[in-house]
Every structure is written in C-alpha cells, then in structure tokens.
Amino acid sequence: MDDDSKNIQKKITPRAEDYSKWYSDVIDAADIADNSAVRGCMIIKPYGYALWEKIHTIFDEKFKKLGVSNAYFPLLIPQSFLAKEAKHVEGFAKEVAVVTHHRLESDGKGGLKPAGELSDPLIIRPTSETIIYDAFSRWICSYRDLPLLINQWANVLRWEMRTRPFLRTTEFLWQEGHTAHRTSQEAAEFASKIINEYKDFVEQDMALPVIAGYKSESERFAGADQTLCIEAMMQDGKALQAGTSHMLGQNFAKAFNVSFTDEKGKPNFAWQTSWGVSTRLIGALIMAHSDDKGLVLPPKMASISAVVVPVGQGTAEYDNVLKYAKEFAQRLESETGLAVKFDDRELRSGEKYFYWEKRGVPVRIEIGPRDLAKKSVVYVRRDNGQKSFVAEADAAIKLKELLADIQTSLFEKAAKFRKDNLRPVDSWGDFKQTIDAKPGFIKAHWCGGAECEAKIKEETMATIRCIPFDVEAEAGKCVFCGKKSNNRVIFAKAY
Amino acid sequence: MDDDSKNIQKKITPRAEDYSKWYSDVIDAADIADNSAVRGCMIIKPYGYALWEKIHTIFDEKFKKLGVSNAYFPLLIPQSFLAKEAKHVEGFAKEVAVVTHHRLESDGKGGLKPAGELSDPLIIRPTSETIIYDAFSRWICSYRDLPLLINQWANVLRWEMRTRPFLRTTEFLWQEGHTAHRTSQEAAEFASKIINEYKDFVEQDMALPVIAGYKSESERFAGADQTLCIEAMMQDGKALQAGTSHMLGQNFAKAFNVSFTDEKGKPNFAWQTSWGVSTRLIGALIMAHSDDKGLVLPPKMASISAVVVPVGQGTAEYDNVLKYAKEFAQRLESETGLAVKFDDRELRSGEKYFYWEKRGVPVRIEIGPRDLAKKSVVYVRRDNGQKSFVAEADAAIKLKELLADIQTSLFEKAAKFRKDNLRPVDSWGDFKQTIDAKPGFIKAHWCGGAECEAKIKEETMATIRCIPFDVEAEAGKCVFCGKKSNNRVIFAKAY
Numbered sequence: 001m002d003d004d005s006k007n008i009q010k011k012i013t014p015r016a017e018d019y020s021k022w023y024s025d026v027i028d029a030a031d032i033a034d035n036s037a038v039r040g041c042m043i044i045k046p047y048g049y050a051l052w053e054k055i056h057t058i059f060d061e062k063f064k065k066l067g068v069s070n071a072y073f074p075l076l077i078p079q080s081f082l083a084k085e086a087k088h089v090e091g092f093a094k095e096v097a098v099v100t101h102h103r104l105e106s107d108g109k110g111g112l113k114p115a116g117e118l119s120d121p122l123i124i125r126p127t128s129e130t131i132i133y134d135a136f137s138r139w140i141c142s143y144r145d146l147p148l149l150i151n152q153w154a155n156v157l158r159w160e161m162r163t164r165p166f167l168r169t170t171e172f173l174w175q176e177g178h179t180a181h182r183t184s185q186e187a188a189e190f191a192s193k194i195i196n197e198y199k200d201f202v203e204q205d206m207a208l209p210v211i212a213g214y215k216s217e218s219e220r221f222a223g224a225d226q227t228l229c230i231e232a233m234m235q236d237g238k239a240l241q242a243g244t245s246h247m248l249g250q251n252f253a254k255a256f257n258v259s260f261t262d263e264k265g266k267p268n269f270a271w272q273t274s275w276g277v278s279t280r281l282i283g284a285l286i287m288a289h290s291d292d293k294g295l296v297l298p299p300k301m302a303s304i305s306a307v308v309v310p311v312g313q314g315t316a317e318y319d320n321v322l323k324y325a326k327e328f329a330q331r332l333e334s335e336t337g338l339a340v341k342f343d344d345r346e347l348r349s350g351e352k353y354f355y356w357e358k359r360g361v362p363v364r365i366e367i368g369p370r371d372l373a374k375k376s377v378v379y380v381r382r383d384n385g386q387k388s389f390v391a392e393a394d395a396a397i398k399l400k401e402l403l404a405d406i407q408t409s410l411f412e413k414a415a416k417f418r419k420d421n422l423r424p425v426d427s428w429g430d431f432k433q434t435i436d437a438k439p440g441f442i443k444a445h446w447c448g449g450a451e452c453e454a455k456i457k458e459e460t461m462a463t464i465r466c467i468p469f470d471v472e473a474e475a476g477k478c479v480f481c482g483k484k485s486n487n488r489v490i491f492a493k494a495y
Numbered sequence: 496m497d498d499d500s501k502n503i504q505k506k507i508t509p510r511a512e513d514y515s516k517w518y519s520d521v522i523d524a525a526d527i528a529d530n531s532a533v534r535g536c537m538i539i540k541p542y543g544y545a546l547w548e549k550i551h552t553i554f555d556e557k558f559k560k561l562g563v564s565n566a567y568f569p570l571l572i573p574q575s576f577l578a579k580e581a582k583h584v585e586g587f588a589k590e591v592a593v594v595t596h597h598r599l600e601s602d603g604k605g606g607l608k609p610a611g612e613l614s615d616p617l618i619i620r621p622t623s624e625t626i627i628y629d630a631f632s633r634w635i636c637s638y639r640d641l642p643l644l645i646n647q648w649a650n651v652l653r654w655e656m657r658t659r660p661f662l663r664t665t666e667f668l669w670q671e672g673h674t675a676h677r678t679s680q681e682a683a684e685f686a687s688k689i690i691n692e693y694k695d696f697v698e699q700d701m702a703l704p705v706i707a708g709y710k711s712e713s714e715r716f717a718g719a720d721q722t723l724c725i726e727a728m729m730q731d732g733k734a735l736q737a738g739t740s741h742m743l744g745q746n747f748a749k750a751f752n753v754s755f756t757d758e759k760g761k762p763n764f765a766w767q768t769s770w771g772v773s774t775r776l777i778g779a780l781i782m783a784h785s786d787d788k789g790l791v792l793p794p795k796m797a798s799i800s801a802v803v804v805p806v807g808q809g810t811a812e813y814d815n816v817l818k819y820a821k822e823f824a825q826r827l828e829s830e831t832g833l834a835v836k837f838d839d840r841e842l843r844s845g846e847k848y849f850y851w852e853k854r855g856v857p858v859r860i861e862i863g864p865r866d867l868a869k870k871s872v873v874y875v876r877r878d879n880g881q882k883s884f885v886a887e888a889d890a891a892i893k894l895k896e897l898l899a900d901i902q903t904s905l906f907e908k909a910a911k912f913r914k915d916n917l918r919p920v921d922s923w924g925d926f927k928q929t930i931d932a933k934p935g936f937i938k939a940h941w942c943g944g945a946e947c948e949a950k951i952k953e954e955t956m957a958t959i960r961c962i963p964f965d966v967e968a969e970a971g972k973c974v975f976c977g978k979k980s981n982n983r984v985i986f987a988k989a990y
Contacts, residue, residue, distance in 0.1 A: 034633070073538050074531045074666055094599075098595065099619070112575070112578055112588065121608075135531070135538055138529070154650075155649075159598065
C-alpha cells in the first residue's frame with residue numbers, strides 16, 4: 001500500500017510533550033496498526049504483523065527444542081468450566097465476552113437481532129487453562145504420559161475497560177503453553193526454563209533488558225501458586241510486564257482431575273505450569289527504542305534490514321544512479337541474506353528518508369552520482385543518525401557489522417537508562433516523593449505483607465513488579481511499616 | 496504422550512462396513528483430534544496440528560511470492576456490518592455466534608449468569624469480508640494504493656447443525672485472502688492465480704487430484720459474482736470442496752465504500768477477491784489415502800518421514816542392534832534432511848509396527864541382528880506394504896527415491912479411482928440410477944437453469960460441483976429438462 005499521501009506530512013508528538021500521544025503517533029506513522037469498528041480491538045497492519053511473525057518464528061523454534069508440541073483448542077468455553085477453579089473465576093469472570101445466541105434474525109425494523117438462545121452460554125477464552133486441562137484429564141492416565149508439553153498460538157479476549165494498542169487490547173494474539181509433570185520440582189524447573197527463554201528473547205532479540213523474578217502473592221495469575229515474570233522499563237520509567245510463567249501447583253489438576261498413576265500404581269494429581277507472551281511484546285518493542293522521529297527497531301526484529309535510496313534526482317547521472325543502486329541492493333541482499341529494500345519510487349529523496357525513518361529501518365543506504373564515481377556508498381544509522389562512507393567492496397561485511405553494533409547499542413542505551421532510573425529508597429517519605437518526582441523503578445524493603453503492598457499501591461499507584469531472582473540478601477526494614485525485611489523488591493507504576 | 500495403553504488395541508472399522516465410522520476411527524487411532532466439551536468444536540492434537548503447520552508453511556510462502564502480506568483483523572464484528580451486503584447476510588446470519596454480554600456474575604444459586612449486556616451485539620467472524628473491507632475503505636484512496644493484497648491466518652466460527660471432525664466443525668482454522676484491484680480483469684486474474692495455487696498444493700503436496708472450475712450461481716459464496724473451486728473425490732465417491740477463490744466484483748466495494756481515484760482523478764469502486772483454504776484440507780487428506788489399517792500420509796505432508804524400529808528383542812545381539820539402529824537413524828536424518836524417528840520404546844516390535852502404521856508414517860525401517868551382520872536394513876512402505884532390502888551405503892538415496900515413489904503412487908492411485916468413478920450420463924433415468932447405485936461423479940449436460948439444478952438436488956441429493964475450466968464444448972441436452980446445453984458439468988453428492 002502506498003500511503004505516502006496520507007502519512008508523510010504527519011507530525012509525531014514529542015515524548016516530552018505527551019508520551020502517550022507520542023506512542024500512538026509512532027504506531028500511526030510506522031503503519032503498524034489501525035483502530036477497528038469494535039471497541040478495544042485493533043487491526044494489526046502488515047508492517048506490524050511482520051513483528052509478530054518474527055516473535056512467532058523465534059519462539060516456536062525455542063519451544064520445539066524444549067520438546068513442546070503445538071496443538072489447538074476451542075475458542076469457546078462452557079461458562080461452568082471457568083468456575084471450577086475458585087481464584088481463576090474470580091480473576092476472569094469480570095472481563096469475559098459471553099456468547100448467548102447462535103444466529104441473527106430480522107428485528108422487523110430493517111435491522112437484526114440475536115436469536116437461537118443457547119441453553120448454556122459460552123465464553124470466549126480469556127486464557128485456556130480450563131478447556132485444555134479438561135482435555136489433559138482424558139489424555140493423561142499414567143506416569144508414562146508425562147511430561148505433557150503443549151503450546152497453542154491463539155487469539156484470546158478480555159473485556160478491558162481502558163485499552164491501548166498492543167499494551168492492552170480486548171482481543172490479543174499470544175502463545176499459551178500448558179504442561180503437566182510428575183513432580184512439583186519438575187514443574188517448577190520447567191516454569192523457570194520458560195521464563196529464561198522469555199528473558200533471552202527480549203534481551204537478545206528485542207535489545208531490551210528485563211528483570212526476571214517472582215510476583216508477590218497479590219500480583220499472581222488467578223489460580224497459580226507462583227508467577228515468574230520479566231519486567232522491562234519503558235522510556236517514561238514505567239514498568240511493562242513482558243512475559244509470565246506460572247507454577248500452577250495442583251490447583252487446576254484437582255479442579256479438572258488431571259491425575260496419573262505413578263510407577264507403583266498410586267494415583268496422583270499432576271503438577272502443572274502455564275506461560276505466555278503476547279502481542280504486548282510489540283508494544284514494549286515500540287516504546288523501548290523509538291524516538292521523536294518515529295519507530296526504531298533493533299536489527300534482529302526488523303523485517304527490512306536496510307533500504308537503498310538513490311539520490312540526485314534531476315541530475316544527468318540519475319539514470320545511472322538508479323541502475324547502479326538497484327544492482328547494489330540486489331547484490332547486498334544476496335551476499336548478506338538480509339532483507340534489503342530498494343526504493344525507486346518517484347519521490348524526493350528527503351521524503352524517502354523520512355518515510356523509512358518513521359518505519360524504523362535500521363540502516364539507510366544513500367547512493368548518489370558522486371558515490372557512483374567513487375565506488376562507495378553512505379550508510380546512515382537509524383538509531384543515532386551517524387553516517388559512514390563504505391567502499392563498495394566492503395558493503396556486505398560493513399552492513400553486518402553495523403547491524404550488530406546497532407543491536408548492541410540499543411541494548412546498552414536501554415540498560416543505561418534503566419540503571420540510571422532504578423533507585424534504592426529507604427523511607428516512606430522518600431518513596432512517595434521519588435515515585436511522584438522521578439520516572440523509574442524503586443528498590444525498597446518490603447515486609448512481605450499483602451496489606452502494606454495494598455496501601456502502597458493505594459497511595460502511590462506503584463505495585464511490586466517482582467522480587468528479582470538474583471536479589472541480594474540485605475537486612476532492612478519495610479519501607480511502609482518498618483517491619484523486618486531480608487531483601488529489597490522492585491516497585492514501579494506499570495502499564 | 497505415551498498412549499499405547501489406550502489405543503494400541505483399538506480396532507479400525509473397515510471402510511466397507513461403515514465409511515463414516517472408519518473415518519473417525521482413523522482420526523482416533525492416529526491421535527489427530529479429540530472431541531471437546533463444546534458442541535461441534537474439536538481439539539486438534541499435536542500430530543494433527545503438525546499437518547496444519549505444513550499447510551500453513553507451504554501456503555504462506557506461496558502467498559508471499561505473489562506479493563500478499565499477512566495482517567490481523569478483529570474476531571468480533573458489529574452485527575450491522577454483516578447486513579451491509581444483502582446476499583452475504585442471507586448466507587451467514589443463520590449460523591453466527593452472537594456475543595451479547597461482557598461479564599459473568601453469580602446467579603445466586605452457586606452458578607454464573609451473563610451480565611453487562613452490550614447495547615450492540617457482536618458476532619464472531621464466520622468470514623471477514625465485512626470487517627476487512629471496512630478497513631480497506633480507509634486504507635485505499637488512490638490507484639497508487641492498489642492492488643492491496645492481504646491475507647489473514649485465523650479461526651472462524653459457523654454454527655453448523657451437523658458437524659464432523661475437520662470436514663465441518665463449528666470453529667475452524669483457515670487462511671482468508673482479501674484483495675482489491677483497479678480493474679475487473681486484474682481481480683479475475685488474481686482469483687485464478689489463487690485457485691491454481693490451491694490446485695497445485697492439493698495435487699503436488701497432498702497427492703490428491705482435483706477438478707478446478709466455476710461454481711453454478713446457486714453454489715456461489717454469498718456476495719460473490721463468481722466462485723472458483725477445486726473439487727476432490729473421496730474414497731466413497733463423494734465430492735469434497737477443497738478450496739475456493741471468489742471474484743467479488745464491486746459488491747462489497749459498494750457496500751463498504753472501498754473506492755479509489757484513478758489516474759485521471761475519477762472516483763471508482765475497487766474490484767475485489769477473497770479466497771480460503773481451511774483445516775478441512777486435513778479431512779480431505781485423511782479420507783483420500785487412508786486404508787483399513789489407519790492413516791496413510793503422502794510423504795510431502797508427513798511430519799515423520801520414516802521410523803526406525805529395532806527388532807530382535809530378547810536375542811543376545813539386541814543391545815548391538817539398538818546401538819546400531821540409533822546411529823543409523825541419526826545418520827539417515829542428517830544425510831537426508833528428513834525427520835527420521837527412532838523408536839526404542841520397550842514394546843514388542845509388532846506393537847511398534849502397528850503404532851506407526853496407524854499414524855501413516857510413509858516408511859518403516861526394520862533393523863534386526865541379521866541385518867546388522869549383512870550391513871543392510873529393510874524398508875517397508877506404508878502405502879502398499881512392499882518390503883525392500885537396502886544396503887547401508889544406499890540408505891539415504893533409497894529413502895528419498897522410495898518417498899518420491901510413494902508420493903507419485905498415491906496420486907496415481909487416487910487419479911485412477913477418480914477416473915474409474917467419473918461417469919458420463921445422458922438421461923435422467925440413468926442419472927438417478929447411477930447416483931444411487933454407484934459411488935462417484937457424474938458428467939452430464941445441464942441447461943444452466945437454477946430450477947433444474949434445484950430439482951436434481953431435491954431428487955438425488957447431488958449438486959453441481961463445478962463447471963470445469965477445461966470443459967470440452969459438446970452439444971447436448973440438459974439431463975433433467977432436455978433443453979440445449981453446450982457442455983457437461985460435474986454432479987456429485989458432497990461433504
């Protein structure tokens with residue numbers, strides 16, 4: 001789609017002016033998503049969907065290496081299933097779409113009305129523990145059927161009150177993994193393995209550092225014994241939960257009778273895990289690196305690695321430039337195996353620069369009449385605007401080096417930002433002042449009590465993001481109540 | 496999952512005894528799908544989902560080569576959208592799931608009831624023309640935005656009265672392509688290109704010959720000007736529509752205002768196509784080649800190409816056999832790049848043969864003590880049971896040759912069956928007798944009238960499957976009314 005006419009002039013609101021408006025401007029300008037006629041549901045446009053395809057491909061391979069198989073379970077779930085696990089229903093009943101009819105008929109006024117009422121209403125899955133574990137209860141008989149490691153790529157729906165593209169939408173795409181094991185330890189180890197895979201992807205591919213840790217009891221998944229998470233810091237200092245892996249214990253196994261006979265013929269309930277990442281990762285990716293000119297993509301996530309822009313329109317040599325630039329782009333693509341786009345549209349080169357800048361393509365390659373003569377080209381980095389002159393013979397190797405460097409730079413920049421905005425705080429006064437005055441995370445002592453946690457949230461909007469896995473033992477006092485604490489936890493306002 | 500205990504003894508009903516029962520027995524025995532607690536919705540188990548992953552991968556590459564981009568649109572559609580195209584709503588209103596509430600609350604009797612009624616009910620997409628073309632109307636402004644070529648991999652839902660795994664399920668997975676073009680001719684050419692891609696896949700990869708052609712007006716997609724289809728013959732002689740590509744003309748463009756200004760600044764409605772294949776293809780695949788022993792998979796669709804079974808349990812050499820067989824399997828896999836499974840479970844080899852036979856793995860490789868001594872192995876074809884002795888040095892090349900031969904044999908067998916069961920019929924008496932007495936397709940003259948078509952369907956259950964693209968001109972008389980006809984069309988009972 002050629003949408004220059006519509007987008008090229010559109011200005012992106014600077015972050016400093018309105019961070020939230022900046023975020024949606026970046027999405028618009030990069031042609032990533034569109035609103036739909038349905039409340040809270042967005043359309044993921046091709047350039048945005050390409051990001052999801054990357055995420056899908058990379059994780060699918062990771063999961064399969066762990067022995068996980070893909071399967072597919074029904075979209076609709078009997079409402080009675082939801083109620084089988086007490087905390088689960090409490091967590092989800094308030095936000096599920098309910099199907100009550102199975103056809104439409106004329107309302108006699110030229111419109112339509114629902115007809116064919118169902119005796120048992122169905123809900124659209126907000127997550128699939130219940131319908132999947134109902135199947136597990138049939139599939140698992142003996143210890144030989146374990147571990148059972150299943151993943152599903154699917155859409156889910158949660159009726160959110162306030163929505164925002166990718167970060168919180170009524171419908172979203174995700175993967176949900178569901179496993180059953182013989183022992184608590186094996187399940188816990190698997191849940192850990194997964195959170196490590198998530199961390200590895202977000203840090204290595206998305207160039208975004210995360211803190212991995214445990215959720216406090218109040219922040220756990222509805223029905224889990226333990227929730228492991230990774231938390232990233234956005235450019236406004238807020239936290240974004242990028243992935244979760246839940247140790248479900250035997251809670252669902254008992255509710256759905258997921259049981260097996262062990263080696264001695266003794267019946268047991270299985271130990272389970274569930275885990276997921278969603279299109280929310282795209283929101284994190286956009287927020288993490290983009291700037292006031294638009295999207296910035298880490299090279300490993302970019303569907304177009306470099307764009308070749310011929311310059312010098314109107315000069316006598318432009319036909320030669322076009323011919324050379326086209327061949328250059330093709331050669332570069334075949335030599336590097338990367339996606340190199342050649343932009344020969346009839347637009348001024350400045351417009352093209354702007355166009356690809358907004359789309360976050362990591363490297364722009366300019367080729368003009370003078371470059372032609374010198375057998376060299378100009379590489380321009382999207383992340384910092386740096387230009388370098390590259391001899392034609394070095395084009396492939398230099399592009400690879402530059403992309404690797406951009407990937408590292410983006411991670412380091414994000415890591416530095418997080419380091420600069422992760423503050424130890426030791427008194428309640430400081431806590432309140434810091435959370436209001438400065439963006440970022442707070443490391444503070446907490447007694448472990450749900451009451452303190454709730455009051456802190458009430459007064460400051462900050463929640464416990466996690467208790468980091470690598471937390472150092474440190475004697476201290478709860479920042480709110482002053483009771484004894486053995487380590488600091490991470491507090492922040494969150495998306 | 497190790498489900499030997501449950502499945503290994505299960506007998507498959509022979510086709511001749513009960514074709515329909517045979518079909519579901521094959522699915523059970525191969526561990527492809529499972530029923531769910533939700534009416535008409537099945538669970539696709541890992542071994543069945545692997546087939547969908549093949550279909551997905553192959554088509555995704557084909558579509559991208561044609562310049563089609565993937566995107567994602569909302570699951571839920573305002574009910575008013577459906578009504579915008581008159582024939583479309585007529586075709587789908589009777590079978591849509593309607594969402595009327597957005598939460599559940601206690602019913603005061605220990606159960607739950609729907610709450611939070613929506614002022615405008617939403618339907619779950621039965622297909623996405625309406626929601627996608629609403630977006631197209633915003634995305635398309637000028638001729639430079641065309642062609643717009645979009646595809647979506649998604650789940651859809653149609654409230655079917657009678658369901659059968661894969662062939663007709665309330666929810667199914669599919670791809671739906673949606674395109675917009677400047678001219679009628681360009682759209683028609685694109686719709687043709689797609690049906691050719693479908694034919695190519697089903698014939699080359701699924702080893703199943705199809706007849707490509709036009710649908711009669713009564714059998715067209717609700718809202719289309721023309722529907723192109725591919726029709727396959729199942730082993731019971733019934734037809735199965737395996738894919739459709741619709742020329743939508745300007746019907747939806749007018750209903751949703753998908754318009755563009757042409758080179759001269761004149762406004763125009765776009766010409767559109769939509770096209771899809773679904774998990775129904777898996778049903779066709781199962782029905783096409785399987786036999787009374789279970790699933791038979793053409794090698795190009797098999798997620799496991801060959802299985803190595805060590806034989807001679809209990810003999811002194813068995814440890815050596817195990818060691819050798821394992822190395823053999825690994826070497827064969829790395830040399831061929833194919834998936835070669837090594838089955839070292841503690842089961843009798845006969846049980847293992849049966850296990851993999853039911854799952855349709857194309858080649859079984861037996862290795863016993865005598866083979867070890869002779870440095871040779873035994874290859875057994877799943878399709879016809881033929882055994883061959885293969886020298887270790889030839890293992891890789893022979894496996895590739897054998898798989899290619901199985902692929903061709905399966906296609907030829909299916910092509911012969913179709914040829915033998917495609918009968919020209921010239922009188923109404925013969926038609927009625929043939930359709931009742933013999934399985935298969937009938938080639939008969941038809942006047943082109945919807946009335947004759949309807950009466951033929953009423954009396955015989957046979958429908959016009961298609962008017963083949965390559966139909967020969969032949970003067971004749973309508974088999975029902977005797978009016979003039981210029982060519983024969985294909986009639987059959989259909990799934």
